[in-house]
Amino acid sequence: MKVELTGMDGGMVDISPEVFQSLKTVFRGPVLTPDDAPYEELRKVWNAMIDRRPGLIVRCTGTADVVQAVRFAREHRVLVSVRSGGHNIAGLAVCEGGLMIDMSLLRGVWVDPVQRVARAQAGCTLGDVDRETQLHGLAAVLGFVSATGIAGLTVGGGFGYLTRRHGWTCDTVLAMEVVTSDGKVLRASAGENSDLYWALRGGGGNFGIVTSFEYRLFPVGPEILGGAIAWRGEDAKQVFDAYRELTDGAPRELTSVAVLRIAPPAPWLPKEVHGKPIAAIFVCHSGDTEEGEVLLSRLRKVGQPVADIVTRRPYTQMQSLLDATQPKGRRYYWKSHYLAGVSPEAIEIAIAHAGRIRSPHSAIIFFQIQGALNELPADHSPAGNRDAAYVINITASWEKPDDDDINVRWAQDCFEATRSYSTGGTYINFLTEEEGADRIEAAYGRSILQRLAALKRKYDPDDFFRHTKRVSVTLPATPAPCPTTA
Ligand SMILES: Cc1cc2nc3c(=O)[nH]c(=O)nc-3n(C[C@H](O)[C@H](O)[C@H](O)COP(=O)(O)OP(=O)(O)OC[C@H]3O[C@@H](n4cnc5c(N)ncnc54)[C@H](O)[C@@H]3O)c2cc1C
Structure with a gap:
């Protein structure tokens, strides 16, 4: 079947039946068009004010599917959005006419109670992670509503009942596996790709698709x-x-x-x-x-x-x-x-x-x-x-x-x-x-936003991940430093 998708530049991209078939062949998870039954429920996000219809939804079953989705969208210059928990108020998870990369089947959680670390796949809800960590009397710093997705929450900051003790959720992330806009799989931590690690701890969906997070855990309850x-x-x-x-x-x-x-x-x-x-x-x-x-x-x-x-x-x-x-x-x-x-x-x-x-x-x-x-x-x-x-x-x-x-x-x-x-x-x-550049700057402050914009140029120079609160906004030129007088 022939598919028409919104392109990165806003125009239409025709996907031939052969290309569509080859996407289905290399992809392990379901590839859904608007004619497929689960499409309607999956395109809906938490906020009913958002009513967008992606051209295709690909449901990732692992990192390899995420890589295939990114490669396909890059090759055909298709607009993408990334959905994990689908709870973002602005509906960033769903784009009009483009490719929705759905992470919500990826809900594995592995807890190391000795090291006090949990690795959670990006499609987890907060409840998924709490359920597993609490078996050991441990908890990650997450938010207040259990159905919220961990991924959007963590890459945007994150706060909840444990924040007063341990900081933003992202301050407690030890490492992430990330698929970048060129389809590479990277590990981001203090010791590996440390600039990407910094950017992903609050910089939102601008830098790549996180497939799993490693959280530091703390003794709580049960x-x-x-x-x-x-x-x-x-x-x-x-x-x-x-x-x-x-x-x-x-x-x-x-x-x-x-x-x-x-x-x-x-x-x-x-x-x-x-x-x-x-x-x-x-x-x-x-x-x-x-x-x-x-x-x-x-x-x-x-x-x-x-x-x-x-x-x-x-x-x-x-x-x-x-x-x-x-x-x-x-x-x-x-x-x-x-x-x-x-x-x-x-x-x-x-x-x-x-x-x-x-x-x-x-x-x-x-x-x-x-x-x-x-x-x-x-x-x-x-x-x-x-x-x-x-x-x-x-x-x-x-x-x-x-x-x-x-x-x-x-x-x-x-x-x-x-x-x-x-x-x-x-x-x-x-x-x-509708909250745009001035509010994004209010969220980060000028100097952090400039640093994020520089890292955006390094990790996603084509603004492939553009269906998010974009850090690649044009900033007014930094005023030249005042000349010092002797
Ligand atoms: C009912 C409710 C309660 C909330 N409570 C809290 C709270 O207590 N504390 C708090 O801090 N926030 C809270 N939030 C806000 C929440 O942090 C955001 O809505 C967040 O975007 C939810 O994450 P998600 O995975 O569901 O997002 P989605 O809607 O799936 O995605 C939103 C955006 O996040 C980015 N993103 C998603 N998945 C990935 C990924 N795998 N890799 C990289 N980027 C990705 C993308 O830019 C995407 O477009 C709440 C929201 C709701 C609706």
Whole structure:
């Protein structure tokens, strides 16, 4: 059969029946056209705002398939996108008309409990890795929602309940296997291709397709003290004052996430608050449980909580507590900044915007990340932002396309109103589809972006991996240094 694909330059590329057949011959995994049954489900990503149709989807079963996909796309100058977990809000995993290289069949995890290292294939979700590492009472530094892909999260930075103790996820990566734009298979680590290793720890999908990651593991659980406490929306100010006190000087074993939203009909929340505004704090204390209980006892005395499910529970359960709030297939739009602290003024603004929320699924979320990441050198990895203490994520989520405008506007308004409290930085993995060069620069800062752009020229001079948040943006010329006067 003849196939038409979008080319790297945006024009159309005709793939003859013979060439298509030879791709199918050299490829071990399924090669899917829009006529094949699984195509429709696979082209859809987590965010239903993204509605693109790749011309072909190739499902890789190993590194050799990734190499074949890259060679094919390079030879025919076809646009590619790389899908691992498919959770990127901007839908970077799926390109219109091009070749989607799907990694999601690659879900192997191997744990070395003695060396405390896990090797995980790029199609793993966070849950896949936690499940295997927790068998040994160990954990990698991953994110908060178990269905998220490890690959996009790690190459963009990554933060979660263990970040305060150990840094960005990418700061804990020891090595990666990577297929570069010329189809070579390289190992990237501190000792091998160290510049590529640096670039891939935050520089996103610009440099190659990672087929597996080696993570440093840390002793965690298997039980931790964690869960959530919720209050009525009327108590939000008091709750956030307590959140500020709790997080100020809290030991790194404690990570807490404060949320303003409408109460969902979740079994842990009493029926009388369903559909009404609430403030909730999710906590995970991964150290000594008794110390955790003492720390949280003050929080439990704030106002009159309507629900309290903080208890000893498996770490893997904690890692999926937020899953139900973020299902695949709803419409999502996020705006986000890093904050150096949570000031009473910023909280007041957030509470006011929470009062104007347009959908029962939307939320304003504060994550504390302060700790180990602040102690590493500014350019330790491109994830950078070593001055960030919190992330605010304004997450609009709704069901009907007709409601797009009001929900997007709500998130944008709240973002603009809180902008002056930002460090100026933002998280590359939270950037939406329309956020371009200025926001990419905000995510990296000028000097890291320039270093990434130079490495892009070395590892991907043709911008083969262009369907991502591109670091090869044209930067204004660096001003000449001022002449020194004697
Ligand atoms: C519900 C939800 C919860 C989240 N929670 C967190 C969180 O707690 N912490 C956090 O840090 N982030 C979080 N994120 C953001 C998350 O890090 C990004 O969405 C990330 O892109 C997800 O990775 P993925 O593999 O699913 O991405 P995909 O959508 O599959 O891919 C996104 C992009 O990543 C790059 N990429 C993907 N696979 C590879 C690969 N194998 N090699 C090289 N580049 C690749 C490509 O540029 C690709 O286009 C969350 C996102 C969602 C939707």
